[in-house]
Amino acid sequence: MQTHRRQPSIELLELMGVVKENGGDPTNIPPVHTPLSYDYVLVAKTIGDRDKETWKKQIAFIEELQRKNLKVTKIIDDDIVFYGIQAPKEIFERYRYLLKVSDACSWSSNQSGMPLRTRIRIVHFILNHTHINTGEDLRDLLKKKVFEARFCLHEKKKQRELRQSWARWTACFQGQPITAVRNYFGEKVALYYLWLGWYTYLLIPAAVIGLVVFLHGLTYFNSSPLIKEVCESTAVMCPLCDRKCKVWQLSDTCTYTKLSLLFDNVGTVVFAMFMAVWATLFLEFWKRHRASYVCEWNVSDWNEEEEELILQIVNNSNSVPKQHKHSYLRSTVVLICVTLMILVIIGLTHALVVFRVMVAVRMAQGSWQFLSEYSNIGAMVLGAFLHYLIITVMTRINKIVARKLCDIEETRSFAATEKSFTVKMFTFQFFTYFSSLFYVAFFLGRINGHPGRYVRIAGEYRLEECHPGGCLTDLFIQMAIIMTLKQTISNVFEFSVPWFHRWRKRRGTQKLQRTCATCYLKEDDDGNSEAELCENCKLRDWLRNYRLNNVNSFSLFNEFLEIVIQFSFTTIFVAAFPLAPLLALINNIIEIRLDAIKMVTLERRMVPNKTNDIGIWTEVLEAIGVLAVIANGLVIGVSSDFIPRMVYMYRYGPCANGTATDSDCMAGYINNTLSIARLSDQDIRNEFLPSQMILPSGVNVSSCSYKDYRSDGDYSFTPQFWLILAVRFAFVILFEHVVVICKFVAAWFVPSAPINVKNNRLNDKFQRLKEENR
Template structure:
């Protein structure tokens, strides 16, 4: 009816302290201390959903009540809130089973089950309570029988975390890890502990990376290599067909200067340092983690065994899920993973084609600046497109990884999480790094030579490296992806949840206003009603309902983002010495951004107990090994370090040890170039006479290109084979030296401090003595 004000439910009024009888409002009761609720379920009222869905909703609530779980129902407008409280007996069973477990133990000093543990237990029970049709809570959520499920934030602890941790002004302060652990559980605490340790240990490589950068900057103007490029009158061959003309090597003076910033002798030492640093980081992390894990009394914790305990607590007659292995399923999953990787690599090939076509279009364009820098422009456009592909493929990779986990039919959630992590990281790694591997190891090496260029579909020539080297192309690619990824991701990571919360707040504004006035009429009653509402739980439930939803893999997203960044920081650091500095700056912001988001913008994560970061430690160790191989190949294959070394000691002016007043690298650039003459029939067919006209209008009969080939028959020269042999020798030597250093570092640094080992020893001894004394009694 128009103007009719809907009356609140009896449950709501009882909770607020107002009693209604036969429609008449009685004297308000004194405020009652609210009960602590372990979990909240939210659904639509019967008027706003199908009757079949309402039946399932009612049936599920009845199943919970059969387990002696107290359910408090509050109806307001079109929403139904169910406050879930588990009985004390459930937690007593859990404590007892932990005490007798082999791999999980309960600290004797914990006489009261903390709320974080209560939430974890109730969360498991809710997800493993089916209705008669066999549908669980997850199925009912997909069917929209329930709109939301969440555990409540604790206001007092939430304010404490905001003050000490989740604020921007605390960026340069330490983290209250123990407080985070008490509120969010060990799994979240270990993520922030790892992220903080990773950020702290990024300081040395960031400083050394800046020093390497400054070392290149110190020789910015005095290097003979730069002078030779900037003062050269060498005419270079056209970079594309038709409209592209010959060009002067001196036109790329700026590019040569940038190349020297990231391709110098300091890069080699820095790459070796970063490979050893990755090992030291992991070894010191194990020590750092061991100290906190020992303090939290979870050193022997086993997640799979806890799941078994929770199954018994939920249903004493449960049957265990047996371990199974299917070769057919494993083969199918392996085939699907391989096919997915091939698809991702195929996208890399498409990216290469895009860059080739973009370079041609830019070179043939009317803008002179773009025509002169067509290759660099194509590389930048390719990097931006690569970032867009990464954004799209991230969603696709997640869907595929989840489907593959369903095919595997893993035994427990812990196994599912591990399997999903490995697959998702593998897909993401190829998505991020396939293009970088092409730029690092194939760009400019398979494009052919004048008179014998390699073409795509017989039409478009492949890209070429700059005469100053290919490492700058890799640097440009990495810089654009890292900056875009970290900047845009952080912006969306913070503004997305904030905007969603704002939208939900607008939707529930009417509901909140009704709670604030408690349906009382005059102003004095409204004030008193507001005080009663402050004591009720409805306002907390509404505020938590407005927050952004979280799930079991919310923390996974944060870990994946940081591990991908760790990959960027270590694998191709030889091409980008400033990567650790960018990672350090990003992580200082990331810690507070994640903290603010987790404490204020998102619903509370279900606290999970663990003693390690799980399979991520194996992923990080694999990245450390790959970093050694990749950096060795980047220096040995991608950079000009080896050709310069060979020239200095074999072909340069200092080769015979007789030159004293001349720099040993003089003449290197001309030595690295080969000549193509128009008198050759293949060259004449390759380039038209119009292309052999310099910008100044001079006709030339020959041009230079970067390669070690004979000027007569274009065969590879002995210098090429010598450089190739030295490249392979360097890669083998580099990897063996660094791997030995990694093993020595891993052996030298114990995985746990001696104090931690001694504390665990005495703790086990005391517990065994207690058991023995109880046995004698």
Template sequence: MPVHRRQPSIELLELMGVVRENGNDQTSLPPVHTPLSYDYVLVAKTMDNQEREAFKKQTEYIEELKKKNMKVTKIIDDDLVFYGIQAPKEIFEKYRYLLKVSDACNWSSDQNIVPLSTRIRIVHFILNHSPIRTGESLRDLLKTKVFEARFCLHEKKKQRELKESWARWTACLQGQPITAVRNYFGEKVALYYLWLGWYTYLLIPPALIGVIVFLYGLAFFNSSPLIKEVCEADTVMCPLCDKRCKVWQLSDTCTYAKVSLLFDNNGTVLFAMFMAVWATLFLEFWKRHRASYVCEWKVSDWCEEEEELILEIVNNAKCEPKKYKHSYLRSTLVLICVTAMILVIIGLTHALVVFRVIAAVLLAEGSWEFLSNHSNSGAMMLGAVLHYLIITVMTRINRIVAMKLCEIEKTRSFAATEKSFTVKMFTFQFFTYFSSLFYVAFFLGRINGHPGGYVRIAGKWRLEECHPSGCLTDLFIQMAIIMVLKQTISNVFEFAGPWLCRWLKRKRTQKLQRKCAHCYLKDESEAKHGAELCDNCKLRDWLSNYRLNDVDSFSLFNEFLEMVIQFSFTTIFVAAFPLAPLLALINNVIEIRLDAIKMVTLERRLVPKKTNDIGVWIDVLEAIGVLAVIANGLVIGVSSDFIPRLVYEYRYGPCANGNATDVDCMAGYINNSLSIARMGDQSILKEFSPNQMVTASGLNVSQCSYKDYRSNEDYSLTPQFWLILAVRFAFVILFEHVVVICKFIAAWFVPSAPMQVKNDRLFDKLNRLKEELNSFEA
């Protein structure tokens, strides 16, 4: 094995005036030597006498690679040892032949050259399936620090082209060179950016309509009788907590009522229906969009299982495939663990509820008057911030648990492990993000009881109540805080971390650039250490790649997970937050370039992976689409005041009999939705003290109002409550059936692939059969 040690001559290089300051710049001078392209690089620490066993394993693994005719170049740099791996041509010839005779893979006669991305994928598979005598694979050797790192090299020319055309902030409003991305990073990465770009493009219509719905609410901001009734009311409301909380004026919450109307109006109903259908159209049009590219890339009939078998044969012609196995015991154990984990996450949601209840009491009893008057809103905002912190912590825990469960399953292949991990991780993250939102949407203010019969936690703290204008604003606040915090903070850390690491390492990188300058001299005779200096060039390149941020097989998974969670926010509770598509659109325009810059310039090159779709994520997106129909129907029917207002307008309001012409049909709605508690009742005397029944102006009152439909005598539910409940359920059923029918019609109406694509595939198969027939006859 050749060993090359660096003997730099920096002074000579500086005298020649060929020192470069930017590692990505290329001199105009032709290279003396044309360096060999390396498919992979392994990095290890130099071993001392105490690490003899690790050095032995390291040497044994390199010998295993040499047995497979791999060319290994070793270069030592201080405390690091670099191994450049170059696979023989025969390996790629075998792959090309097996791919050609495979029934599940497309083949084209122009595919006579194996691109570097394919070479990297093949070598990556061989490296991971070349165990040493103890049975340890490269992954095991990396875990035990026998090797420090492994990576494939960035190609400087293509890297620069991608940076100029794609991975820069000034290209935010430009299209994406998807085919160039595919040629460099493989189909898997290319399809992620294709999907993200398509998702961002189709967010434009819902973003515009969401803004229109918001402006619709804004147009009736001051003219709405509901807002006027709240702002001009002299109604005294019951205390929101025990002891120090006092009665309060309904007019004190005028601003809150105005905000509620912005997100709880008739326009949100139509917008929610539109978004449910949009989710289906998005997926159907995505299938068409994807089909055009996978047909162009000749991977329409690609089969992951057959690709794996081809790679196994290329690695070892005498290989035996790993058999499929299923264990009901393991599946049961995993199911129990998943259920237990979901219950833990739901338990954290209950802890958030308790926190908000206690925070509301403490804020109400505090010395700050502003916080006392807005204790419920303050508690809701604090709860949203705490929820975000819990999400941050639980994301790490969820990942660890999901990986452990995949180990218990003992899946057959890495692809199966990745699919299993994706489903589990998304499930855990979904419950982490949305459990609290489901509580706010469907339970807040509906299980808190009434004066004289409040529901309490541990018999002490009262549950939260909704505002007389409805609970939808609480859901909006919760969503807005989590969505803005998540997108802003995650993007800052996602970019700032890798950029800071690169900035800190720049000095040493510039030092290595000076050592490499001899490789670009005009005349080879001018270089006194030609071969050795070109090893320095290799070393400069390898070190610059080594110092980039590490990537693994789940790096792309993290990006997908982030976007699919955002898709969930955009569709599931969009009735409560019409501006969510707009925020998602703005974020995605930034996200595309942020991910591109990070992947091209700040991270090691991802191993190019072959695929023809986005995998299990398409099933996750379809499940979210179905859940969006259910959730939006329930939000409008249960959470918002759309149904109570509708019932009041046509059954109890001034227009109910059809005779009123000069009165707004919603006049008196707020008072109609309130019930009265009197101090003369024994149960109320136990609930509220006389000190609490004093207004801010010092006026003693004998009764107060609260939001509910109950009798003023015995606090039983009124017939209006039962009528509203019946209409709520009827609306939810009708809404969901109508939207589901629209979804099926949309899915049927939009073909899964363009006719041109189907015809191209048809003729490709015909030509392939004809070629095979000609070969047979010859």
């Protein structure tokens, strides 16, 4: 479209070196075209007379870049200055030569020219390692607002292609163009999406089996004798709190018992074993999947540390490499700080326990009958919501602490810093997310004492018990609320916040956009754009990229952390929540397109970093897989009623010792799990008032039941309790050994790389050696 063009201003043409060549006459100037395919762009605010120091630093940095033969194009707006940066061909030739002679890096012989993603990465390194006379680098200057922003430009043609083939909601069930993503965003981003896509794909069988286990639990509604026994029980249960709570009937928990059996059945045991082996197979098949693409991209032998040394020489041939350092004092300080941080997070878990106890008491003593009847479950739900708020706040605090600890360590390179930060941040986040869940899974209802000797907080608040439907019900509620809230709210904010920021920036740059309305923009066949200069004209691509949301070196880390935490939920406590893989599958289908849309259209282009693996995250995933075996074994063996049911069936029930009866083998199990507390006992009378021992129907009772294996007289544990405890630990040991053996067999059975990939690498190395031998 042809638009009205005006002559450029003298100031702008002087900046471009044009006026001087034409005798200083701005009216006698041929059309000037400036390429928009710059390697990098810096943005600053125009400096007034009041802040000359900032202006000096800005000029000093630009002059340092020019001393390195970088071409800097300056375009001024009323209050914004754009610096377009282009590196000379010599820098890239030097990089290519050093890459060729390197031991751990390789350059494809059939690759012609320097890809823009590589140019951007090299210029990005040079900018970050350029210092002015005060010793400050670009990061310092950005913190002090000498420069407002920095970014590499989106390529309009490739951006449009990615948006059509990948970054759109209608492509949710289509494959990903991983190679195109790699060519645009670099190997690091491509491997993230490759890993996320592979994880999502392998979640399909896990989600299907988890759904089958859930539906299998539904069959218990009409066939389980346990549900029938609970729903028809006449047992009177002890009050769940002091003073206000009264005795209640076990049949009141009929609905909760049905809910409990949805995930506390034999199918859960099989599914937990499957998920533990699945985690290993996922990692092993991922290594094979990754190897195919890494070999195709010719980065199998690439080494991040050696790449950094090459870039350091390209930036400054007289530079000296930063030496490795190790200080026992610094390591001790970091270890102590990490330990203290973990203790603080665990302390928050204790505070959450106290909150639930106090809320349960207040709700039970309230005037609303509905809240009084459901005080325990109400406290558990409110506790889950508070836990989510704690997670949200602690995520920000954990990030700040992890960065400070990395500064104390003084790591040698960015790769080492990233690795150290990842380990610390994941450790903090893991304890933040799972401390409360570990308490609910393994301590809730097991340390609260018994009637007459309840454990109390501050001598007043009685420690909470398990949900009347079973201890796994509490874990299920916590898991369902946290996982659902995390995935739903995170996705909403992840998309809406960048969109809102872009909208706000657009409103803030309306004036700049109007001044660019007279720019004449066109594209050649390769998608490269050119704009004819006009008075106060701003390059449209620079403006378009400037008002996108900022990205940094840890933007991709946040995406990895979110999915790895989800992977932890999916595997560690899957015995209590078999629908977790299904929720993860649904979330990831949305997550892939959400992240793609965000990266392609809402955010500035991420620096295309090179890599051949997902880094330390592989070790983190392997550690989660081992922890999943331990946790699921403990959940089934300690938290669920699976072991007590098996012991009852084969030792105490109607079918014990191989005797066959007409009744169900689990008949009488519920009554077998109950112990009796009598009001005639002095300790019981001190805790339970006579007014509490009245049923809603008005009938007085002299005793009540509670779930435990204790004798009626001295409340000591019965022999059945010790037998069940022994079988629990025996099951945990057996479960873990069997699953670990299966994991090792699976890891051995699946090669880490396909045979054709190994043969291709072997042939490539052999051919390179033959060429060198000539």
